[in-house]
Amino acid sequence: MSRLYGDPIEVWTREGEPIQFVWRDRLYAVRRIIDHWVVAREWWKVDDDDPGERRFWRVEASPGQRLGTYELRFDTTGAGWLLVRAWEC
Template sequence: MSRLYGDPIEVWVRDGHPAQFVWRDRLYTVREIQDHWVVAREWWKTSDADPGERRFWRVGAAAGKEVGTYELRFDTASGGWLLLRAWD
């Protein structure tokens, strides 16, 4: 079962991929990249000349003994990261 969140997170990147992130005051270490995709933002919905894109990663990560699957999103226009979804 998955749960939707949309929580801002802090992410450390290594070789262009998320390596660690902090969510709800817990440090998670990415163990595997399960999927990665990029979605171009709709230029007509933004006022910028460069609307950017959204980069998504589905990762297996652990915080201590807690292991799970998480979907992370990076918005190139804002430079912000979100944790969108978590699976038990």
């Protein structure tokens, strides 16, 4: 069962892909990227200089032994990361 969050997170990347993130004061190591997709902003909200995209990653990550699945989002317009959803084991 998943839960929606929308919590701001700090993310470290390598070659544009998340490799670790901090959520609720815990460091999570990304073990595997399950999926990655990009959603364009609505055409009526697009700025000619910055069309804006939301980039999503579904990853397996853990702060230790407990592995979970997490959905991370990067908004190119605001340059901020969110933890959108979590399936914790």
